[in-house]
Amino acid sequence: MQFKRNPYYQYFCGYSNYMPGMPCNATELVHFRKRIGVKGFNLIFKMSVALHGKQAQESSVLIDTTVQEKNITYPTDAKLAIKIINRLNKLAKRHGIQQRRTYVKEVKNCRLSIRHFRHVKKRAKAKKALTRLRTIANKLIRELQRKLPTHSLFETYQKDFLFYQQVLAQQPKDKNKIYSLHEPDVYVIAKGKDHKQYEYGNKVSIVSTKDNNIIVGVVSHDKNIHDSKTLDAAITHANSNRTKPIQQAVCDRGYVGVKEVLGAMIILPKKALKRDNRYQRDKKRKLCKRRAAIEPIIGHLKSDFRLSRNLLKGQVGDEINVLMAACAWNLKKWLAIATIFLFWQKLGLFFVKYLRFFAALDKKQFC
Numbered sequence: 001m002q003f004k005r006n007p008y009y010q011y012f013c014g015y016s017n018y019m020p021g022m023p024c025n026a027t028e029l030v031h032f033r034k035r036i037g038v039k040g041f042n043l044i045f046k047m048s049v050a051l052h053g054k055q056a057q058e059s060s061v062l063i064d065t066t067v068q069e070k071n072i073t074y075p076t077d078a079k080l081a082i083k084i085i086n087r088l089n090k091l092a093k094r095h096g097i098q099q100r101r102t103y104v105k106e107v108k109n110c111r112l113s114i115r116h117f118r119h120v121k122k123r124a125k126a127k128k129a130l131t132r133l134r135t136i137a138n139k140l141i142r143e144l145q146r147k148l149p150t151h152s153l154f155e156t157y158q159k160d161f162l163f164y165q166q167v168l169a170q171q172p173k174d175k176n177k178i179y180s181l182h183e184p185d186v187y188v189i190a191k192g193k194d195h196k197q198y199e200y201g202n203k204v205s206i207v208s209t210k211d212n213n214i215i216v217g218v219v220s221h222d223k224n225i226h227d228s229k230t231l232d233a234a235i236t237h238a239n240s241n242r243t244k245p246i247q248q249a250v251c252d253r254g255y256v257g258v259k260e261v262l263g264a265m266i267i268l269p270k271k272a273l274k275r276d277n278r279y280q281r282d283k284k285r286k287l288c289k290r291r292a293a294i295e296p297i298i299g300h301l302k303s304d305f306r307l308s309r310n311l312l313k314g315q316v317g318d319e320i321n322v323l324m325a326a327c328a329w330n331l332k333k334w335l336a337i338a339t340i341f342l343f344w345q346k347l348g349l350f351f352v353k354y355l356r357f358f359a360a361l362d363k364k365q366f367c
Helices: 007-012 026-050 053-057 077-094 104-114 120-151 154-169 227-240 278-304 314-366
Strands: 060-069 187-189 199-209 215-221 248-250 264-267
Touching: 026 053, 026 215, 026 314, 060 215, 060 227, 060 278, 060 314, 077 104, 077 120, 077 154, 104 120, 120 154, 199 227, 199 278, 199 314, 215 227, 215 314, 248 278, 264 278, 278 314
Parallel strands: 060 248, 248 264
Antiparallel strands: 060 199, 187 199, 199 215
8 A cells, every 4th residue: 555655665776757556566576575584684683683783793682572462363262153143155056066955034133142252141051152162163174074075175175164263262261272263373361461461462571782783683483482582592592693602691580590601691670699799799789670670672673663563474484474574673773874874974074075175275365
């Protein structure tokens, strides 16, 4: 939409005339991204770190984790059951299978009954509607399992049927639940936020330099592991993008239980030790205060660089999205530094010409 509406955007992309359509099909970008792969995006990110030179080689870094939410709707058992029913009906229609019932009207009534699930007087009715939706979905699965072998399509869809049965059988307190049909790798993260109690996506580690705020490492985690267990992968990735190894990492209290990882000392906010002198206490206090600098970096990554909602598919999409967001952050910082440098360079050249001009005038006057 931005390309269609904004002529300046089109001019920046190299078009001399305004065009109302899109320059290419969206699937071409998907195929291009797949050809590059995670290794290619890692090389691009490494280049963005190398542009900053010595500023990216600081011995002390800041590390924190955040949630990269996936592009899925808020998951409920009723939504998943209705989606399964719709998929099964579409499958039967595509292959010309005559069904006994499609349950379209009944599903609509069940959906209406489930709307007021939290209301005390309507909770029993909502539970019955959810049970009925699961029953309908299982009926349709069994019907297709009986009729598909005659079309030689049973083996093609058997994996999907088993997946649907797993979704329908899961209970509220089960572990490793499936929250989305098109993104089954999504897991739930509870960060204790008041405005958003649960987030559905994957956990991401961010490593930035202490003084210059350059992101030197990012890692996407496939499982919801404790923050202290993410340090190994985060520091390994950061060291692979630098020439000097990390010596000191400042983290928050969520990383409690770890003192050293891959030769890097882990500093956490805690009470001062009795053996520490005044200088050591002040130094640790300053480091722990500086740790908060990574929070606005994460905020900008989410609001400005598309980390808040990941639109790319699968675990590979999770890795690519966070790499590109961090790369964009580094390039923006480098462009800001380059712009300031060029401005002062032009200003210096102007003053040099100005002084030469007046020096030549003075010579003519004395002559």
